[in-house]
Amino acid sequence: MSFKMLQFCKAGVAALALAGGLAASQVSAMADGVVNIYSYRQPFLIQPLLDAFTKETGIKTEVLFLDKGLEDRIAAEGTNSPADVILTVDIGRLVNAKEKGVTQSVEDETVNSEIPAEFRDPEGHWFGVTTRGRVIYASKERVAQDTITYEELADPKWKGKICMRSGQHNYNIALIASMIAHHGEEKTEEWLKGLKANLARKPNGNDRSQAQSIYAGECDLGIGNTYYVGIMLNNDKEPEQKDWANAIKVLFPNSQDRGTHVNISGMAMAKHAPNKDNALALMRFLGSSEAQSIYAETNYEYPVLPGAKVSETVKSFGEIKPDSLPLSEIAKFRKAASEMVDRVALDDGPAS
Structure with a gap:
């Protein structure tokens, strides 16, 4: 079973969706070659990135989109959470995820070399992407x-x-x-x-x-x-x-x-990521020049990686x-x- 592209926009169904989704999520989490993404960013905004990632690595992506309550859902799922990577916008939401204890520290030479220090958590719990x-x-x-x-x-x-x-x-x-x-x-x-x-x-x-x-x-x-x-x-x-x-x-x-003043869209590894190696592969990819250029072109944002391509529209500003x-x-x-x-x-x- 898959939880791909589910949307939980109505608070009235949130509890039912959480209870019913856990079993399905656990099956997905045990699949080989998968990375499960919990996202505050709408799927169509990140799909070009995920398609490029799968093409390059062979790792499939599953996206759960929520417009609110993402951190609370992961906390409620606990050690059974299938979440591998969290994608969101705004420094406040990234810090909130860390403060709620649903992220883990990532100390990776590749990711740290891609993301400038001012756009990442000193303890490695979140990283800016654009x-x-x-x-x-x-x-x-x-x-x-x-x-x-x-x-x-x-x-x-x-x-x-x-x-x-x-x-x-x-x-x-x-x-x-x-x-x-x-x-x-x-x-x-x-x-x-x-x-x-x-x-x-x-x-x-x-x-x-x-x-x-x-x-x-x-x-x-x-x-x-x-x-x-x-x-x-x-x-x-x-x-x-x-x-x-x-x-x-x-x-x-x-x-x-x-x-x-700049704000960021960012990523974090979920605390109990069941596909940790695949999660790290995605995070490395999102920090790469290729991914940053795709992200920036699709969403009219600035890459954090120095030298990555900026869209012509953004250049015009x-x-x-x-x-x-x-x-x-x-x-x-x-x-x-x-x-x-x-x-x-x-x-x-x-x-x-």
């Missing part, structure tokens, strides 16, 4: 400048001109945590108050919504990830999104000093200078960042 910059979407029509800093978002000259999604979203929590890491809590809180005062409306929507709002003239600046611009520019199914993307330019904050502060250091301030968002009532909008 990065995405947390950048500023700026109106081509209404914003003349081509450089900006995160600190400048609190400048009163932008009053009523900034759009963003919820401050509690993982992507924004990571950004605010990076500000705390660089400036301390007191200065960051003052900055966050200034950013709040400059908002055009209450934070809402997703990153693409911010580009849509700029296109509609509701704001001049938005905070978003680089890869969403690539998705919009190449969205033939919803061509209106091409208009949103073409209305903005990508500004890489702090390019002239410490660099732009301009040069990114990533902040070199290790993500493991930034992750320490996630809780403080979340509490700060609530303390300044960021999600209540500018008038509160």
